[in-house]
Every structure is written in structure tokens, then in C-alpha cells.
Amino acid sequence: MRGPLEKKKPYFGLTGGWLTFWVTVACATDMSLFGYDQGVFSKPISIYRENEIQLTIFDTGGVVISQDYLEVHGLVGKTTISSTVTAIYDVGCFFGAIIAFTIGEALGRKKSIMIGTTVMAVGTILQASSFSLPQMFVGRIVSGLGNGINTATAPIWQTETSQLKWRGKLVTFEMMMNIAGYCLVNWINYGFSFVGGPVAWRFPLAFQFVFLFVLWFTTPWLPESPRWLIAHGREEEAIEVLSCLEAKPKNDPFVVSQCREISFSVRYERENGVRWRDIFKKRExxxxxxxxxxxxxxxxxxxxxxxxxxxxxxxxxxxxxxxxxxxxxxxxxxxxxxxxxxxxxxxxxxxxxxxxxxxxxxxxxxxxxxxxxxxxxxxxxxxxxxxxxxxxxxxxxxxxxxxxxxxxxxxxxxxxxxxxxxxxxxxxxxxxxxxxxxxxxxxxxxxxxxxxxxxxxxxxxxxxxxxxxxxxxxxxxxxxxxxxxxxxxxxxxxxxxxxxxxxxxxxxxxxxxxAKYVVHEAEVVEKTAAGKNYASDGTVDHIERTSQEETDF
Incomplete structure (x- = not known):
């Protein structure tokens, strides 16, 4: 039984591999939705064969081949417009990535994904309930905006919360799940092609909410990137996240030394970094x-x-x-x-x-x-x-x-x-x-x-x-x-x-x-353990390191 002064454990008590597992669930769901959303529409294509006058149309599958979809949106025989409805999603994704570029760092990884997911939900509702071509256009653009934000953010979140030995595997696994989402929607489209009517295209579009619900119910309680927290002056939160991800106490030398390394990189970049307007100028x-x-x-x-x-x-x-x-x-x-x-x-x-x-x-x-x-x-x-x-x-x-x-x-x-x-x-x-x-x-x-x-x-x-x-x-x-x-x-x-x-x-x-990085890390951990550069509760006391020390490294 927990005492009245005992602090509640964060993240439902999950640490180490289990905590990383749930971050991976969220990020993999995000990328699965990416693959699904790419495949739910197809690209129709028109080919004029040599010496033929008649237009021959081939289709790759997806909701755009549904007769009901074509009739509802006035797209029967309008292959070029239908292709544009599909392609406009990519344009929305492009601008979503630009949004992540402009405000993503201020919001953090979790908030960015939550906003992107909510924007995608609005786009999904617009598409699944569409009864006009303008509504479908808007729905495709809105979904693209949300997906652009998410796809620019999820790999960063996974990278910054993963241990070195797992980082590459987990981000690559997410792209495997992207293909899984693409495969899933192909089979859903294939199955519903035998049904016909509105459900043949509305259901595959609405099915995106399965992924959206997973993101809504996992992302809020998972840890923010410890590197983002340190970059924004929230070092106490960062060291708690690092201790949970590493399954070590907050005052463990390895955890504290990690925080020290991240903090130095942030400070060095701020002191020596280049402003955007000067980025094309050479600096030594x-x-x-x-x-x-x-x-x-x-x-x-x-x-x-x-x-x-x-x-x-x-x-x-x-x-x-x-x-x-x-x-x-x-x-x-x-x-x-x-x-x-x-x-x-x-x-x-x-x-x-x-x-x-x-x-x-x-x-x-x-x-x-x-x-x-x-x-x-x-x-x-x-x-x-x-x-x-x-x-x-x-x-x-x-x-x-x-x-x-x-x-x-x-x-x-x-x-x-x-x-x-x-x-x-x-x-x-x-x-x-x-x-x-x-x-x-x-x-x-x-x-x-x-x-x-x-x-x-x-x-x-x-x-x-x-x-x-x-x-x-x-x-x-x-x-x-x-x-x-x-x-x-x-x-x-x-x-x-x-x-x-x-x-x-x-x-x-x-x-x-x-070897020089391995040796350096071992030395930092050893010095941290011997130098008592942290408080008893794990809060970093002196995480700075001299510029000369880093230059020597």
C-alpha cells in the first residue's frame, strides 16, 4: 500500500524496455497510418496507345475505382481531376512538414504528434462523410497537413527516446509497419470492392480512426523526449525521463552523465551555431x-x-x-x-x-x-x-x-x-x-x-x-x-x-x-560517479563542462 507521502510512479511504473515498447507502439502506429493513408487512395492513370483514339484507363485500386465514389463526386470519366484529388494529399503533407519545421521545436514531440493526429481526424471525417468534390479536396489537404506534421515528428521522438543499441532497429521497424499499413489497406480495398455502394469507399476512409484512437490513448501519457526537455531548460524532468528509459535511479552516474553530455551539446550549439540568415556563410x-x-x-x-x-x-x-x-x-x-x-x-x-x-x-x-x-x-x-x-x-x-x-x-x-x-x-x-x-x-x-x-x-x-x-x-x-x-x-x-x-x-x-567515443563516455561516467556532480534526488547539480575539456576530446 502506498504511503501518503510516496510519490506516484510515472508512466504507470513502466521503465526500460517496456517504456520504450510503448513509445514504439505509438510511433509505429503513426507510420502505419502513414502507409494506410497513402494506399487508401490510388493513382488512376490514362494511357493513349499508339494509333488508337479511345482512351484506355488503368487503375491501381483504392477508393477511386468505386462507382459510387465517382458518381457522388462527379468524377465519372474525369481521370485527371481524380488523380489531382489523390495527389493533393502529398501537397498537404509537404505543408504539414513545413508547419513542423516552424513550430515543432516550440511544441515538443508529443504535442506535435497530438496536434497532427487531431488534424488528421478532421480530415478523415471530411473525407468519409464527403458528398461533394470541394469537401473531398479539403479533406485530402487537411489529412495531408496532419500526416506531414506526424511523419516529421515521430522518427525524432523514437530516436531521442531510444537506447543506442535499439535506435536504428526501432525506426526501421516503424517503416516496416508503414508497409504493413499499406498492405492492410490494399486488402481492405480489395475486399470491399465486392460490396459496392457507399460503404466500399467510406469504410476504408473511416477505418483510419483505428490508428488515430491508438495515438490518442498512448501518446499523452508517454515520456517527452529528454533531449527536447533539456533544450528547453526542463532538466529535472529530463533526468527523470532518462532514468525511466534506462531503468536506472535518477542519481545513477550513467544517467547523470548522459544529461551532462546532452546539456553540453545544446549549449555548444547555441554558442557556436549559425543563424538561419547566415547559414550559407562559411564559419571556421x-x-x-x-x-x-x-x-x-x-x-x-x-x-x-x-x-x-x-x-x-x-x-x-x-x-x-x-x-x-x-x-x-x-x-x-x-x-x-x-x-x-x-x-x-x-x-x-x-x-x-x-x-x-x-x-x-x-x-x-x-x-x-x-x-x-x-x-x-x-x-x-x-x-x-x-x-x-x-x-x-x-x-x-x-x-x-x-x-x-x-x-x-x-x-x-x-x-x-x-x-x-x-x-x-x-x-x-x-x-x-x-x-x-x-x-x-x-x-x-x-x-x-x-x-x-x-x-x-x-x-x-x-x-x-x-x-x-x-x-x-x-x-x-x-x-x-x-x-x-x-x-x-x-x-x-x-x-x-x-x-x-x-x-x-x-x-x-x-x-x-x-574507440574514442567509447573511452570518452566511460571517463565521463567515472568522473561523474567520483565527482558527485548530482544531488541526492538525482537532479543535475553541475552539468556544465568546460569548453577546453570538450575541445581536448
Missing amino acids: NDTKPLRRLVLGAGSQFMQQFGGINIMSYYFPTVLTNSVGLSDELARLLTACNGVSYLMFSGIAVLLIERVGRRGLMIASTFSQFACFLVITILLRYSEASDQGKEYASASVAFFFLYFGSFGIGMLGIPWLYPTEINSLPMRTKGAAVATATDWITNFAVVEVTPIGIDNLGWKFWVVWTVTNAVFLPILYLFYPETANRSLEDMDAYYRSNPSLIVVNDSDAISRKRP
Whole structure:
């Protein structure tokens, strides 16, 4: 029985792995909703075949093929407008990420996600109850705004509350759940396509509330990011969160030393950081905010221009138009591909720490390049050879392999990398810029694909072969490893004024945590334990460290 003066345990008494588990539940639900919301609408596409006058329409599935939906919104025969209704969601997501960029740091991780979830709920209600095209347009934009806020915030929250050994696995797992949400909605759409009527499209839209309710009931009681708390002067709360996440007492030397390291990084960044209006000016002793921002956003750019959303939105169309399969077989192969895609994304969870972010991005991109190269060759010969059907059919295996190649690396790492590479004061802005980059390039790729498929034929695939080839030397030369390093290790790395080209620095590209960081952490913990730099209740007493001490490190 708890005594009258005994303090109630925070987070229902959960600590360590169990507390991290529930943060992961919230973040994974957020990303599952992201995948579901992307898949609930599809991209219709119109193709004019050579020497034909009649317009042939292929559809990827989703609510837009429901006859009742088309009639209610006056979209029968209006493929271009229907496509715009779908695409406007990406624009909403872009501006949602910009909102996270502007106010996310002030609100914190939890409040941002709660606001984004509530905005998505409003958008879901507007869509599921829609009886006019303007209402559906507004609903799509509003949902996009909420999703943009959430997708810019959830990976940061997970990153900043996870232990070093779990951080990469958990964020990658969230992207696996993104694919799970995408697969789920495909099967829901498929099942309700046999029902017809309003329920065939209203139910899949309303089903998003399952995810929203989970977020509403988990996020409020979970811990705020301890790094955000320290950055906003709430150190007592931060050390309580750190002690719960680490399952250690508040006055444990490891907990206090972590708080010390985070506090120093925050103070150093504030004293030496660059204002936004000066970010393009060279400074000798800055913390390389622009370089880190570009690396994070660049990973999202490469994800999109690696060709994934050609497949995600248009795969049945690709199979029917480029390969020559029947519509029924294309739909079946698309469903089967979704399952294999999910399995490959699960493999990434096992590889992310062993192979590292840098290694997986390079391997994933090289494999994507190889797949597109073979696809281009096979489709070229399918048009020029008497055995064209056989060549085209052979390309299907490489389309499947492409999804697997993307799933093991470029699916999840571009969402993880910006949260690791950016400093704490820049982390919200860096992740938001990366997320906005993802959504605007997503929109561009998806909009150009119908034109490319229609006009270029097999030559369309040359474009994506080249883009993946170009990305390989960029990843190899400029991207440092972030696996098996604390977030504060990355700050220390950039304070050392490293070269732009990383391949000559073994510490920058090593998959293992560099020895100097391990030694430094052990020394800090030892000094903290011996120096009594904390009060008996765990509150940090003297967390500052001299600039000379850090410079020596």
C-alpha cells in the first residue's frame, strides 16, 4: 500500500524496455497510418496507345475505382481531376512538414504528434462523410497537413527516446509497419470492392480512426523526449525521463552523465551555431548545420528519385502497359508483391545495426540500379525481338527484386538518418526539411510518371537507372556512418571540423562505435560517479563542462 507521502510512479511504473515498447507502439502506429493513408487512395492513370483514339484507363485500386465514389463526386470519366484529388494529399503533407519545421521545436514531440493526429481526424471525417468534390479536396489537404506534421515528428521522438543499441532497429521497424499499413489497406480495398455502394469507399476512409484512437490513448501519457526537455531548460524532468528509459535511479552516474553530455551539446550549439540568415556563410568553428541539413534531406531526395513511387502508385499499370500482362494478373502480382515487400522490410530491422546506415544505403541503391538496368534491357528487347513476350515476362522478377532492394535500405534509412545526423537544436528543422523534401519530390515523381510511361516506353526506365547510378558515388564519398553512435557522438564528430569527403576517415565510416567515443563516455561516467556532480534526488547539480575539456576530446 502506498504511503501518503510516496510519490506516484510515472508512466504507470513502466521503465526500460517496456517504456520504450510503448513509445514504439505509438510511433509505429503513426507510420502505419502513414502507409494506410497513402494506399487508401490510388493513382488512376490514362494511357493513349499508339494509333488508337479511345482512351484506355488503368487503375491501381483504392477508393477511386468505386462507382459510387465517382458518381457522388462527379468524377465519372474525369481521370485527371481524380488523380489531382489523390495527389493533393502529398501537397498537404509537404505543408504539414513545413508547419513542423516552424513550430515543432516550440511544441515538443508529443504535442506535435497530438496536434497532427487531431488534424488528421478532421480530415478523415471530411473525407468519409464527403458528398461533394470541394469537401473531398479539403479533406485530402487537411489529412495531408496532419500526416506531414506526424511523419516529421515521430522518427525524432523514437530516436531521442531510444537506447543506442535499439535506435536504428526501432525506426526501421516503424517503416516496416508503414508497409504493413499499406498492405492492410490494399486488402481492405480489395475486399470491399465486392460490396459496392457507399460503404466500399467510406469504410476504408473511416477505418483510419483505428490508428488515430491508438495515438490518442498512448501518446499523452508517454515520456517527452529528454533531449527536447533539456533544450528547453526542463532538466529535472529530463533526468527523470532518462532514468525511466534506462531503468536506472535518477542519481545513477550513467544517467547523470548522459544529461551532462546532452546539456553540453545544446549549449555548444547555441554558442557556436549559425543563424538561419547566415547559414550559407562559411564559419571556421561552426557545427556544420548546413552540411548536416543537406545530408538528411538528400537521403529523402535519393529515396524518391530512386524510383519507388513509380512502383508504389503505378505498379499494376507498369505491369499492364510496360510488360503486357492482363489487368487481372497485374492486380494479383501487385498483392503478392506487397507481401514480399513487407518481408524484405523486416530483414532491414535485422541488418540496420550490423551493416550500418551507410552500408545499407549503398547496397540498396546499387541493387536498385542493377534492377533498373536489367529491366531496361529486357523491355528494350521485348519491343525489338520476336520473343518479346518472354523478355517482358522475365522483367517481372526484377520488378519484385527492386521492391526487395528498396525495402532493405532506402525504405527506412532516409527517415532515420536526418534524426541522427542533425544536432539537437536543428533536429526538428532538419527532419522537417527532409520530410518536406520527401513529399514534394514524391509529388513530382508521381506526376511525371504517366507522361514518361506514355511517351518514352522502355526508355523511361533509363532515367531511373541513371539516377541510381549517380547516387552511388554521392553516398560513398559524402555520407558518414551514424550507426552505433550516440546522438552526442555525432555532435562531437562535427565539432572536429571533419572533411566533406568521409572515405579517408576510418572513424567516419566505421560500422562500430569509434574507440574514442567509447573511452570518452566511460571517463565521463567515472568522473561523474567520483565527482558527485548530482544531488541526492538525482537532479543535475553541475552539468556544465568546460569548453577546453570538450575541445581536448
